[in-house]
Every structure is written in C-alpha cells, then in structure tokens.
Amino acid sequence: MIQQQLPITNISHLIPQKTPFVMVDTLLDFSPSHVVSTFKILKTNLFLKNNTLLESGLIENMAQTVALHTGYDFFLKDEVAPTGYIGSIKKVDILKLPALNDIITTKVDILHEFNGVTLVAVKVYNANEEEIASGEMKTVIANQ
Template sequence: MALQQYPITDITHLIPQKTPFVMVDTLLDFSNTKVVSSFKINANNIFLKDNTLLESGLIENMAQTVALHTGYDFFLKNEEAPTGYIGSIKKIAILKLPVLNDIITTEVDILHEFNGVTMVAVKVFNTEKEEIASGEMKTVIAN
C-alpha cells in the first residue's frame, strides 16, 4: 500500500454518521495510537446556536474523531467502517466554545483498545491553536 497523503477531505465513507449529523470533515493524521481531525463550523450545523457550537456538538466531534480512527483503520484493511457508540464520558472540560466559521482541530490519543472497546484521551483546539476542550471517553463498536 502506498504511503497515505494527508489531509484526507473525503471521509464520508469512513464514519457511520451522515449529514446533518457529521461533526468531522478532514482526516489530518493517523497512526495506530493517534488520530487528528478538523472540522469547519458552518451556518447549517445542527448544534449551532447564536453562532456558537454547543457543548453537545463539541462532544460529538470528539466521538466522531474516534469513529474516524476506527473507520480509517477498517478502510486500510479493505473492510467497511463499523457503527459504534459512546460508552462513557469522563473528565470533560470545555474551556471555550467555537463559533461560526472556526476550524477546530481534534487530537485523539488511543489509550487502550480491546474487543471493540476503545479508551481515548481527547483535546480540541480552535483556529488560534488554543486548547478549548479536553476529556476522556470510551467508545464501543456495535455488534
């Protein structure tokens, strides 16, 4: 397999979410233990209120970045991306909410992965590279 060039902007086949529920739009980097995504906050975002992305949208962006890691891993093995869900969320800190037209960058470190359960640490940065959110979550692949 050829060395992958990033960014990858056509990621719709890598995540189970579909419009209007998509909260990631670009794969910036990928390894076995890390994934980095970005997402532009557009006016038609369902989590946008008063030109600000709500907390729920930020958390969904975190979870979809984890899904992007799983989906791209499956894609590299020529397998279809599985559906998963958030198993648990802990230690979420939201320091600042992104606004309309911001491009947020989400970095996920895979802490543990076993039998379809993935534990991760997540950090989200705004356009100015300022950390705006962080947390830990567990995602589970649905059978």
C-alpha cells in the first residue's frame, strides 16, 4: 500500500477535474468513511461573481471532495481511479456564500456505498469554522 503524508496540496493526480474546473486544492484528512478538503477561492474561479462564490461552485466543491476521496482511495491501492458523476442531490442548504480569497473546508462522511453508488453527507465551513453549507448527494462510478 502506498502512503503519502497529509496534507496533500498537489491533488491534481487524485481528481478527474482539470484547471479551470478544479474546486478543491488540499486533502487534509482521509479515512475509508471520511474525507476533508480545503479550497481557496481565487479571482480566476469560474464560479465567482461579484467577488462571491456562487451556489453552483459550492455544490461542485462538495462533489469534487467526494471525487478526492475516491481518487485517494484508489491511489493508496496503486490503482487508477474511475470517473464518477453526481447521481443525485437529495438536499443542499446554503447558509452563506464565501467570498474571494476565503478558504473553505469541506467535510464528507460516507453514509453508504454499494456497487459504485455512494451516499454522502457533506458540510462546508468558512475559516471561522462556521457552517456555510450542507447537503446529501449520491455519486455514481462510471462503468469501466
């Protein structure tokens, strides 16, 4: 099994998204049932409007954190990570939108995984550890 010291700031090999669509930049914590990422909102972000990250950017950050979990899990096994998709979003509550240069922390708990479908609960926090968004979604691994 491959080991890599956390945090990992070069995560480009762990997720399928490429610049300018990357919405995570650091892997902080990982276990088989949990993952934590951070993301600094830069001026070049596609989901930035009036110096505020749009709701769609927060949802994409949530989904990419799930992809980061899958990617790192496969990396540890020295296997190529499959491509995944958002299968469904059960609910999302957005309490506050982050601003330019904010660093958000996204925590994902894997609730259930079966046959390539993963149900997760996600919470997003600002730098003050205030919850700014939460949701549940299903992700689906594409057939290889």
